[in-house]
Amino acid sequence: MDEQTKDSLLTEAMNEYGDYLVQLCYTYVRNWQTAEDLAQETFIRYYNNLPKFRGEASVKTYLFRIAVNVCKDYLSSWKYKKVHISEIFQKLLKSEDTPEKQAIKHDEQAQLVKGIEGLQTKYKDVLLLFHFGEMTLEEVSFALNIPVNTVKTRLRRARRTLGIALEEGGEDHARSNS
Amino acid sequence: MQDPIRNAINEAYKDGKFSNAKKIDTRQKVRNQKKKFLPFSITIIATCFVAVLTIFLLTSSDENIYKLKGTSSSQLAPNDVAPAYMNRFEEFKELLSYGGMDEEKQLQYLAESDWLLQRAIESGESLFYNSQGLSEEEIYNLNSLLFYMYEYVANPSEEIQFAIGDIKSFEQLRVKAEELSNTLASLTNNEYISTAQEQTATNSSFLNADFPQQLVTISVFLFFSTLLYRNWKGNRNLFFGFIQVFILIFLLWIICFGNDAYMRFGHNETMLMQETLTQIESDIDLVGGENLSYAATFGNYRYALINLYDDVSAFSSFERTDEAYIYQGAQWGKQKFFTEHVFVDDETRIFVIATQEGHTASRIDLIGDGKLGTFTINIEPGKANIYGIYIPSSFNSFSTAIYDTNEELLH
Known part of the structure; x- marks a missing residue:
């Protein structure tokens, strides 16, 4: 698969499912900025895996599957735990x-x-x-x-x-x- | 009717958009990621290579150390192994030529070790003898014959039923060695192990460790490998990634080059000498030019006689454990004779005496107190050698008398 086709498919996926993915990710991380970053990560993985994508499922299903994994990875990451702890402190300060x-x-x-x-x-x-x-x-x-x-x-x-x-x-x- | 959950999320998250700026940024990232990935992977690979190379550079091999420290003296120029071997074989034939084994000759035969001969045959060329042109099979057969001859003399059980007297030359012995060796093997209890095979201890602490230790090491290694892989794959945190790379390299170092790896063994002449010098160099000033005068193996003990400088010599001993001959200790000084005695089992002990080059002794008597009797062996004047006199454990109170060729008491 050439670069141009991949770029085209990526653009198409971002336009069609970008908002969906941000909202989906938000339900996991409850932070819009992070949700958008995770949606971006989802699209990057989708782009990288495009040559392996054989159309067994729809693009949407495929993207959602990646997104769920990306969110889970993030939730178990050190970065999330650090942010989460600082949020807890902030919540304690703003009761x-x-x-x-x-x-x-x-x-x-x-x-x-x-x-x-x-x-x-x-x-x-x-x-x-x-x-x-x-x-x-x-x-x-x-x-x-x-x-x-x-x-x-x-x-x-x-x-x-x-x-x-x-x-x-x-x-x-x-x-x-x- | 619309799905209430979808409605709720759509309504609540209506502001959640994947912005155009993010789309542009995503396109940029996918284009640049290859450029970013390569340097990162190259960094890791390069780090590993540098670490391994550094380890190799800092870990001098035994051979290299020996080349720096030791040189062979002109008196130890390689001689052909054949005459020495045949000399030994003739002694064996002579022992068998009597009706029963002569005890004095038996003691004399056992007092000399075959280890240097065996090493020379195995290695092709040693500090003492060379043995070019022997096939692998001949090497094995000749060495096992030396071993079984010694074992048979140590524990003679019955007459040997073959025409040993027909063999007059080393060439004939090369052909007959297998048959002789097999016959003798059937009459003895111990089994021949080549010096190469005795080297079960490796230069890796991991392979020297017992199974549970190996299991734990592998588990820890796999754990950190998995962590590293997951971290790398998930791009979670570069800092922790580097910590894990460091731990991985550290573990590799422990596995391959841990402290035990520097434990040296007495497997060959080089290692005997190098380990002795390493052990004693904190107590004695070495000036370089040391050389190995002689080495011998008696049962589970191995000895090295080293000429350090001027008239100063060192005599070191190694004891066989499950894996290797491990350094036990050393004596040094200007004397021409070094003695040591070790217990082999409840019934036997070995009195070991090393004679340095230039000595004038020709006979050693171990004179027992009271009615214990005397054990005598002849020694070759002037030559460096290590003799092992097998004595019964009950022979526990005795004095040593060393005579020169004129039968005058030297020591």
């Missing part, structure tokens, strides 16, 4: 939410997103790829390299967990109103 954040908290959709962000990674993976990535069970199975039945089980548990998380969020909300 009060801004009015803007308070407003977001009241929003139901924001509560749902917060619940998704708080999910365990293995549940978050299947949930995001299936719902947000609009993949089929088989595509999720391919992207995560796990059996379809496992995808189904995790998806069920993720939804159930998310329901509990929402309820708890709701209770919190109710308490804050009372």
